[in-house]
Amino acid sequence: MPRLILLLLLPFFAVAQKPSKKDYLVTLKTDFGTMHLILHDQTPRHKENFVKLVEQKFYDGLLFHRIIEGFMIQGGDPNSRSAEPGQPLGGGDIGYKVPAEFVPALFHKKGALAAARDNNPEKASSGCQFYIVQGRVWDEENLAKQMARSGRPFTEEQKQTYKTLGGSPHLDGNYTVFGQVINGLAVVDSIAKQARGPMDRPNQDIRMALAGKWVKKKKITKQFGYLYN
Template sequence: MPKIILLLLLPLLSVAQKPSKKDYLVTLKTDYGMMHLILHNQTPKHKENFIKLVEQKFYDGLLFHRIIEGFMVQGGDPNSRSAAAGQPLGSGDIGYKVPAEFMPELFHKKGAVAAARDNNPEKASSGCQFYIVQGRVWDDENLQKQMARSGRPFTDEQKQTYKTLGGSPHLDGNYTVFGQVIDGIAVIDSIAKQPRGPMDRPNQDIRMAMEGKWVKKKKITKQFGYQY
């Protein structure tokens, strides 16, 4: 992940005040199609912060400034909004960190939305930069190597997911996963395969825009098949 200088904590909104029968549905529009995301209640600080930024239209016009096929696509650097062609990106910040919220059940499967960070010892997250996992499919042998590398055992569900849907298991326990793409997951593949420069910035700018609204969970399940 790129180095990001972050210093302060932001007072967060209270998601808990919202009705439990509803969830916040994010629509992420890109030059290669649209995705829908949900944000996990198990990571309330990240969820509240992301909602705040979406409501403020912070992400509108920013770039996916770092793409690596077979790994992930990253955006959210405020410096990318008016960046010149070839300008190095990835160090922009919003002035605060979000404390790490590692949950074993939230892992880096394909479509996972996670927070970028610098090398701070607390593994606190960037207040604005995020990435969406593309990853790859793993076989048993290489998955065992990833478990040994991370020092963390994978559950049977994680193993099966990494062997079928795919993901980036070496990131587990190091970066906070706080959301999931529930529709339009093929857009990740379209973005990740674009030609890129030596610093992994796409040769052609790929911009984003986001909007969100509170939707009944039953409607989300019916429309997208996501199970709560």
Template sequence: MRIYLVLFLLIPTTLLAQNRKKKDYLVTLTTAYGPMRLVLYDQTPKHKENFIKLVDQKFYDSLLFHRIIPLFMIQGGDPNSRKAKAGDPLGSGSIGERIPAEFVPTLFHKKGALAAARDNNPEKASSACQFYVVQGRVWDDATLQKQVERIQAMKGHVPTDEQKQVYKTIGGAPHLDGNYTVFGEVIDGLAIVDSIAKQPRDEMDRPVKDVRMTMTGDWVKKKKITKQFGYKYL
């Protein structure tokens, strides 16, 4: 009887796991400039699990995009930004242990990439909460080659020919590849990234007018995500 009971208990768990594989966690990041939808990569499980946990805990709600650099990226997630006053320096806040780097050569800093911020630790481990979204720029052959040389000097990941083509058409920030963990991407709302990146900023690259965020997440069927947003799963 015990064997049958164990098998009976395992069936719902197995079905749940199979059902979860058919779904993905869709993040909606909302600011005064509109919503962005993001997916998180399965190839970076530590970062994905951590980000889902924080979104479910409402950790990011009311935090700021505290650093914006046009044609580069917008950064947020500093817990110190929740009650920050105008002029307060931001960017050093954290909530605990760093996350080990998860560098995957096929995941790169194209426009819309979601990546983990970090300090200058030698392991290149990620902040447990701060992140950035790439705006980047479009590169031509000459300027991209200079970026490749910069990447080689930094011992990062040199983009493949296919990735170079993306950098020359869609754009991005190639010099960050292999030095910061990319763990997701914006699949809807790239124009919102552009809107935030062009806001007036002070000498510390903080927006003059606060850009606050809220985040929600929901498990959605992958087929629905593909149909609605055109995102293709590998």
């Protein structure tokens, strides 16, 4: 009987684990241009949550409320929708957190979409706030220091990516990466270099609007050149 049960379950398990042929293509519009992003299958809880919020139009009209050139641009604070000039932002939330989903193959290279969080010991993510990595290009010596500080060896792919495309390696293993900009990295650069005031809030409001649709991965590769693993 146990063997029979196992044989009956195996086909179901194989089907359940079959990779999706489609991805949720996100279009993020700002006054500085448009970005396109994909969401990683390896972080299903974050992907499901982000899709839900995009479908609800939660992000439309919110600000990129924190920008640091050479590091990242952050948004998704619901308090930013009607914030007064100079109002401190970053503390708004949606009432829940998303459990961390750390995947070593998903790291903080330029264009990575990742979840912001507070200092909770589980490193659970904010239910709504996110950031997009700009980072910088690292030389061999400084990248080695980052690796030593993290206590984790970097793969050859990570090393080469950080030394060419760039990113923010010190964030790896501490914040969940759940997506990637596949078109429009120049928009990240344009936003990151804007003048900013206290708490790194841009002096000029930078609003966003997000839309998404399910698209075949083959079509995304053909249109944007993004290669799925």
